[in-house]
Amino acid sequence: MIVGAIGQSDGAAGQVIDRLVARLPSPPFSCSVSNGVAIACFHGGGAIPSVFAGDHAFVGTVRGELPDATSELRGDFALIARRDGVLRLARARFAGRPLYWARLGATTVACSRVLPLALLMGEELKLNVRYVLALFDPRFHLVPDAMPFVGAKRVFANTVVDIDMLGRARTRVGPIHLESELELPPREIAGALRSEFEAAVKRQCAGARRVAVLTGGGVDSSNLLAIAIHNQRHKNAADVVPVALDFGGVGDDRPHLRAVCRHLGVDALRVAPGEGAPYAQGEAAVDAYAHSRVPLSPTIAILARARNAGAELALIGDGSEWLLDAAPAVFGDFLLRHPLRGNRSRPSKGGRSGG
Numbered sequence: 001m002i003v004g005a006i007g008q009s010d011g012a013a014g015q016v017i018d019r020l021v022a023r024l025p026s027p028p029f030s031c032s033v034s035n036g037v038a039i040a041c042f043h044g045g046g047a048i049p050s051v052f053a054g055d056h057a058f059v060g061t062v063r064g065e066l067p068d069a070t071s072e073l074r075g076d077f078a079l080i081a082r083r084d085g086v087l088r089l090a091r092a093r094f095a096g097r098p099l100y101w102a103r104l105g106a107t108t109v110a111c112s113r114v115l116p117l118a119l120l121m122g123e124e125l126k127l128n129v130r131y132v133l134a135l136f137d138p139r140f141h142l143v144p145d146a147m148p149f150v151g152a153k154r155v156f157a158n159t160v161v162d163i164d165m166l167g168r169a170r171t172r173v174g175p176i177h178l179e180s181e182l183e184l185p186p187r188e189i190a191g192a193l194r195s196e197f198e199a200a201v202k203r204q205c206a207g208a209r210r211v212a213v214l215t216g217g218g219v220d221s222s223n224l225l226a227i228a229i230h231n232q233r234h235k236n237a238a239d240v241v242p243v244a245l246d247f248g249g250v251g252d253d254r255p256h257l258r259a260v261c262r263h264l265g266v267d268a269l270r271v272a273p274g275e276g277a278p279y280a281q282g283e284a285a286v287d288a289y290a291h292s293r294v295p296l297s298p299t300i301a302i303l304a305r306a307r308n309a310g311a312e313l314a315l316i317g318d319g320s321e322w323l324l325d326a327a328p329a330v331f332g333d334f335l336l337r338h339p340l341r342g343n344r345s346r347p348s349k350g351g352r353s354g355g
Contacts, residue, residue: 001042002050002057003116004080006087006165007107013038016109016120023119030057036165037082050112056081056088059112060097061203067092073158073174076204078112086162093158093174102152103167110155110163117152126150194227201227202237204315210239212306212314215268217244217256220317228315229264241309243302246270269309275301 005016014033017040021029024042030052031040041052050059056066060077067073067090068083078097081088089110091099101110102117104124111117118125131146147154155161158174182189201224205211213228215221231237244257261268276297306314 001116002052002059002078002080002112003038003040003042004057004082004087004089004110005038005107006163007036008165009036010034010038012036012107016104016107019120020116024116032082034082035085037085037087039080039082055083060092061206062092063203067160067174070175072177073160078155080110080112083162086164089155089161089163091155091157091159093176099155100147100152101155101161101163102149108163108167114148114152118149121149121151124151128152197223198227198231198235201315202231202235205231205238205313208238208312210241210310210312212241212243212303212309212311214302214306214314214316215242215244215257215260217253217258217260218317222256222260222317224315224317225260225266226264229266238312240266241306241311242266242268243306243309243311243314244268244270245298245302246272269305271298271302271305273298273301275305279304 003017003020005013007013007016010033013036014031017031017033017038020040029040029042031038032054033039034055039052039055039057041050041057043050050057056079058077058079061075062077062079063075065071066081067079067088073090073092075092076094076096077090077092078099079088079090080099081090087108087110089099089101091097097112098114099110099112100114100117101108102121104120109117109120126149128147128150131148134146158176160172160174162170162172182192184192205228211228213221213225215225225240225242228237228240232240242261244254246254248254257268276295276299279297279300280295303314
């Protein structure tokens, strides 16, 4: 977990970190305070390691230079930094690493989790009615993007937010530079896609000795499992532990999973939904968020089994249909510029695309 604070003085910013340390169960942490900005990194508080580097701290993976207002926000990080008298908050273009901030009195506090902000708000904590309404709007059609508490804000993906000591925030969206279209035969394009996929999976597994792949026999997770095992066997990457939720019903994936595992020469850890029962009472709230749409306890059971098997992180495949089925929202510009070629690139019919 990473935390940052900015105030009128070093004492004001450092006091926020001291208050948070007093409320947490004595976690080991690193901290620096300078120019009215405090940066802290709490270690061992979760499965995702955080990195402290004095004037900045981050969760995830930073690729290339540290983010500024003009650089591409490559990677999958959430970052808090001290920059030119402001508190800089940044998230990479991928949405997996959350980051939040709030104005508390004369200081501004940011954190990679919501719960610490709630603890610091104390008596000033007020439930956001919009968030309560959003719980009854599962598709977020009427009440989009509501935070649980009044005054709490989210840093959006591919965004840099600079906050000064008076709480004034300047938000900038990171640029995305698109490379030119590959003019290659289909087989060579498929090879290029596989190479990029292999590299992406290897990057996500960097530093881990063993990783879990949540799989079910569908297109997404089967390809992810195959690439992770390929990297393990041929590129000295992390050992792979396949983990699957084991249940029957309409569209039973288990025969597909057995075929995939047999082809790859691996055995999957199978987790019955009932193994989630011990976690059922704790799934109602996750990091100060109410969680009521989909039962979470089976997923917690899967992650618990993966951790018991020695996995240091978990990978999940999802969404290939958006990449490979030529959704108009993604390929609209291509269709406008090359309508005849777009007509020849129609998505395939049928087939399973779930993980």
